[in-house]
Amino acid sequence: MDFDLSEEQSLIKDSVTRLLRAEYGFEAREKHRAEEPGFSKKIWQSFAELGLFAIPFDEADGGLGAGPVETMIVMEAFGRALVVEPYLASVVMTGAALRHAASAEQRAAIVPGLVEGTSRLAFAFAERATRYDLSRIAMEAKRDGGGFRLSGEKTLVLHGDTATGFVVAARTAGAPGDTAGLGLFHVPAEAQGLSRRGFETQDGMRAAELSFADVIVPQDAVLGDPEGGWPAIARIEAEAIAALCAEAVGSMERMVELTVAYIKERKQFGVPIAAFQVLQHRASEMYMALEQARSMAIFAAMSAGESDEAARRAAISAAKVQIGRSGRFIGQNAVQLHGGVGVTMEYEIAHHFKRQAMIDLAFGDADHHLKLVADAGGMDERD
């Protein structure tokens, strides 16, 4: 066991950090997200040049063959800077779909565009009634010759309004709640019968509703077994949660840093408010919540690739609980300790607060995952 970064990992961390420090201060971030696609294409290209999009893919597919730890490093840095570019949607989520479901030919056709940053995919899974249980997907994919025909609605598709294509999870058999009978389909944005309506999110990003009216998916765009997509979907979810945990930790770290700096500088009653022990203890509690969250983000990264599904689920859920609780505690107290400026749009802290709130609700909040851990009998040791 070794918590030190390898040379390659340090290199990734340093290069991302350097770029973000130069190009992604809070004011720059506000400019980036005001650009047309909802993020900066220039930054997106810089990420590509750093090789960040290659991280999770096998070398055979043109990737770096790196894993969850490298993704964690990138996402943590993104969390600190509140990066709005669609890395999670395109590289982490649809990247996982391609790695776990697509054939070598399909990967050869799709991955290079993702690695270069010329194409951006979004993962369309959510529907009005799925909430936190992806097995409740209902949208139908009907057999049509060798391929499938998609009809129905997808919603809350992160970065779906500007994506160049989608990986869509839809039902080929069974009923909502069945894990069997789900498939993954690659659909280009310009597919006949697909329409989308973009919207802004609470945390400064973009997303879309998608409407499928008899969208034809040819056989070669079916990713893996059209009735046996569940294991891949479960892995996409696990990897997305692990990445979100890391992002949340980066953001929490920044909130603790900003808050500590603020209370040292802000004077009331003639002294810096950091002189008050009640605030010192609050800041200490925030720090503890951060370190516990960091530990669980690491645990999530080390468990994301776990092949035993029960062990993986317990670990990922446990991490999501910790991140949700720590993020809420740190976020609420960071705003509280900032006082009035904490509730203004001009100040960075408010944007971290909103991102934390949305991360908690993504793929199940702390209560949801606590129930999952409890239902599985707790965190049984499997060493």
Place this chain on the structure above:
Amino acid sequence: MDLKFTPEEAAFRAEVRAFIAENVPKDARETLRAGRHVSKDQLVRWTRILNDKGWSVPHWPVEYGGTGWDPIRQYIFLDEMQRAPAPQMLPFGHSMVGPVIYTFGSDEQKARFLPRIANLDDWWCQGFSEPGAGSDLAGLSTRAVREGDHYVVNGQKTWTTLGQYADWIFCLVRTDPQAPKKQMGISFLLIDMKTPGITVRPIRTIEGGHEVNEVFFTDVKVPAENLVGEENRGWDYAKFLLGNERTGIAGVGATKERIRRLKEIAKAEPAGTGVVWDDQRFREKVAAVEIELKALEMTQLRVVSAEARRGHGKPDPASSILKIKGTELQQAATELLMEAIGPFALPYEAEEIEGRNEPPVGPDYAAPIAPNYFNMRKVSIYGGSNEIQKNIIAKAILGL
């Protein structure tokens, strides 16, 4: 970054687990499993078994009897000891005065005391706290006056854990009341408990047990050779000692063992038409503790591996997190055990009547549960109260 234990580390864990399973005295293990305290005799027997194996003081430098294990292996060893469960080594010699002696003591002190600590030939206790000096330890007033080749000690120590069995006590005493800062006039003395003028009075703690004592010193003559390091430098040695104390204090393995037991009991205790464990809310409370415990375990491993990198000796202020979270979770586990047993927490059974002829009231595992809940309130108070730990985080880490 490689977050899995290496095959060598896994093999080491297996070796430790097997050794403990084969060698820990069965009676001691049963006592611990039942949530009771081990006896002096049980602890001495187990310490000597470990010492014969060369494992009683694994974290000490090899020249004084340590194993040379890296911090990860030490962590694995401790974790296996706690989860077995096997009696924990008596900390006062093993983790407190032992490291002070081999770091700051004279060659004579090292030769005289260290082997006897490793074999538990000497039972040590700690003389730090006083009635007027708790969290503000440097405010202590026990006086030691140099007279020729000895010191004369007068004063009172309190909260002296297991002092009733002790052969020796290590004490912080005031040697220079005129020092410009109160921390600067303190010395570190080793005192033989058989010296005339020492009296030990038991304090009965909240659960009814006898774990801690008051120790009174009246004109106690202590040979000057029993001074550790330099006169008036005792505060430095005490800070070193307290920093070491915090890293072992999280008790992750022990809390895991308590939760294992908690689940067993919750699955056996009748509630409604089923058992306590059927209650979703109860299971979620247990899961919440387990999740925080997993996070703490990872935090502890991070602290341990940072220590491996930094080199031994300098305590990491992040170990304050281990103290705070570790003790909160120890308390949470004992609290949930009491909720699991419910009304059968009620009957009081004095520990002294262990060999009772009467059948227990309710299930036989019930008796220690409420006393443990009561007793464990101490953990967030001792070793630097959790509030003091928050001060340490605020100052040493956050720079507030």
